[in-house]
Amino acid sequence: xxxxxxxxxxxxxxxxxxxxxxxxxxxMILFLLFLIGKLDQKKTAKYDNRNSTAEAARTSGQDNxxxxxxxxDFEQYLSQAVSEVNRRCPMMVDQETRLDNAIALxxxxxxxxxxxxxxxxxxxxxxxxxxxxxxxxxxMIKTTxxxxxxxxxxxxxxxxxxxRSGLFLFKLSFRAEEYLN
Numbered sequence: 369x370x371x372x373x374x375x376x377x378x379x380x381x382x383x384x385x386x387x388x389x390x391x392x393x394x395x396m397i398l399f400l401l402f403l404i405g406k407l408d409q410k411k412t413a414k415y416d417n418r419n420s421t422a423e424a425a426r427t428s429g430q431d432n433x434x435x436x437x438x439x440x441d442f443e444q445y446l447s448q449a450v451s452e453v454n455r456r457c458p459m460m461v462d463q464e465t466r467l468d469n470a471i472a473l474x475x476x477x478x479x480x481x482x483x484x485x486x487x488x489x490x491x492x493x494x495x496x497x498x499x500x501x502x503x504x505x506x507x508m509i510k511t512t513x514x515x516x517x518x519x520x521x522x523x524x525x526x527x528x529x530x531x532r533s534g535l536f537l538f539k540l541s542f543r544a545e546e547y548l549n
Contacts, residue, residue, distance in 0.1 A: 442521045446472040453480075477541075478518065479526035489531045494538045501527075502540055509547045519547060 453470040460466050461482070468481045484492070509515055509525050518525060522544035529537045 442517075443472070443476075445517070446476075446478060446523070449478070473524075473526075475524065476521065477524040477526055479528055479539075482527065482529045483532065483534070484529055484537065485532050487531050487537075488533065489535045489537060492531070492537060497529075498538055498540060505540060506542055506547060509542050519544070522548075 450470045450472050453467075457469045458466050464484055464486055466483045466485050468483055470478065470480050473479055505525075505527065509519070515525075524541055524543050525547075526539055526541040528539040531537055
């Protein structure tokens with residue numbers, strides 16, 4: 369196996385590195401959406417039919433009114449989505465980024481966990497990376513048809529990154545209040 373050559377991170381090449389990280393993450397997310405979409409169609413249809421309850425509550429201004437049974441079914445859907453993603457992990461997204469796993473967190477949160485394999489915590493400008501990734505990820509959450517079920521159930525979508533040593537770098541989270549506007 370050929371060793372991975374890191375992208376240079378000095379001078380003007382830092383911006384290129386940050387852009388490559390953001391682009392790689394977006395490509396991986398689109399691929400994972402495809403995988404999640406491959407969940408058993410019968411079960412997905414069941415959640416889509418029940419989405420009418422969540423959608424009706426949301427459009428009537430009753431944002432927090434979701435049938436408990438429906439929410440429990442959706443939590444099972446989240447567990448299945450996590451299992452589907454994790455069957456393929458760890459997975460290289462690009463030369464810089466590895467998807468380690470996904471987790472369903474309490475409070476209706478779905479989180480992807482990444483490692484920037486060629487980056488150390490002291491060599492990255494976190495605010496620059498966040499500012500490059502946030503608008504693109506938010507737009508994707510707002511507009512991607514495969515994420516409709518997550519929007520309907522007001523799921524917080526999170527993307528957590530750590531460096532090559534396992535040190536936490538940053539986490540981008542998108543709550544329903546952000547992506548439903």
